[in-house]
Amino acid sequence: MVVMTNHPVTNFPDTNLPDTNRPATNRPLPSVTVLGLGSMGQALAGAFLDAGHRTTIWNRSDGKGDGLVARGAVRAATPAEAVRASDVVVVCVVDYDAAQAVLDRAAGDLPGRLLVNLTSDTPERARAAAAWAERTGVDYLDGAVMVPVPVIGTPDALIFYSGTRSAYEKYGTTLEALGGRSAYVGEDHGLAAVYDLSILDFFWTAMHGLVHGMALAGKEGVRAADLVPYLKANVDLLASVVDGTAADVDESRYPGEMDNLAMEAEGIEHIVRAAEHRGLDTSALRGVLTAARRAIDLGHGADTWSSTVEGIRNPV
Template identity: 75%
Template sequence: MTKHPLKDHSLTDHSLSNQPRPAVAVLGLGSMGQALAGAFLDAGHPTTIWNRSDGKGDGLVARGAVRAATPGQAARAAEVVVVCVVDYDAARAVLDQAADDLPGRLLVNLTSDTPERAREAAAWAEALGVDYLDGAVMVPAPMIGTPEALIFHSGTRSAYEKYEPTLKALGGRTAYVGEDHGLAAVHDLAVLDFFWMAMHGLVHGFALAATEGVRAAALAPYVKVLADLLADMVDGTAADLDSGKFPGDLDNLTVEAANVRHIVRAAEHRGLDAAALRGVLTAADRSIALGHGADNWTSIVEGIRDPA
């Protein structure tokens, strides 16, 4: 059995050339951090864990993880250091404690934030001479380590390629999206923009039906029909946006905006908050005013891009 560096009570740099899997350290043991560490253990990686407060990670230790006393100690025990905490300020506070121990290792930041913060973190790592990948986890903790789990990574391509098998222990749909360290956050924000707007629409539609006594469970089968239709529309919408052409031969924005308008009217008449739908309608009306009334729904993007 391969010795784990801390099990051997050595806190100095070590060679991992004889190990079947690179040693990893996970800094931060919230529900996501624990899931990440658990996936590494399941994949056979010697795993060191650290958390700011006591009382977390006992189950991981029982499965073979080693608890470090400090972030620096955890980093010294690993070839790949993963940090996943509440925000970038918290991540920086943790990583500052390990700054002297990070050079020569790959730092993977799976803390969600903006592209700007990701690039700032990358500049900090570069100043230390540390290979850095920024990342975004797109699934809940229970899905980590499954073939369906999607995680974005961006940053040093050579580092990603070297450790791709290690990173894919966290999710079968792990994706590298480019050298710009901010691109994982861009993908994160864009996909979640769609997700949360869709979730709002789902709940809002159920709430609208409920005002007339229709139970959500009764409406659900019909919502699924439209959800399947939406999934089928993704590629075509993307193609229209990338080409900048919005053919309105099958539908047009003027007609679709009228449909949204009567939903807004019905929702407000029933005392529901229709602010999000009003935002959709405002963008559509703005696009129509810009001359896109005869174009398809995707031309609403012009009203989104020009909110003035």
């Protein structure tokens, strides 16, 4: 889950399923319950209210949700009462252990409803939660929120969903209240977490590189702001190679006619040496160099950077 308040909205691809279930105007909208009223949970409940859904809320501790109640939400005294109130139950708490503790208190009231878990975790935890939901007799979608709180409920908000396809098709329009770029990624309940972790793997590694590069320049008296136009151009360059890199990785072919890994590794070595000379931490940068050297040892010195995936997949 992304919670950075200064995270820029990305133009993610539109991967929604075709909307074939938009309710007729004379039919009531599905009712929704939100369990957990942290900053994200409150934003989710607010988005449902804004879309016209009858919304019930519950939080483990008192003192949260007064603003939602003032806008029309109904506060439940227990998780079971909250679940009984709605067709769709959304849980968004700190982790899966907390989510399970809440859901265990309402397990007998969940059958016949859709449970949507927007508590980010690993694919393994998502699949375990899905197995519990199946034993409980409830349709289950696992989800991952990919935008910060202020973006929830806007056309730019991306949320991944995976799990029971028929449930997503039935309630997809309801879930669109949370974000205009809701994306269903497959029946495997772990897939939303796979997409979440993979994209954030890239994001946080890139954020580290951004800050590290600014720190390196700063050691020579260059302001981070002075790098901005050149960094943005570099981001554009990176965007231009995403499609080709994906094809290389999927097809396990790494043509290095235009550049090669051995040359690129030497360039990274120069950056590491310069950074260490200036007293900077280089643990992550040395990890990048290690990945390049490992691929070279596997025989990919004449291939392109994409070949480092071979050593990442098999690090021993």
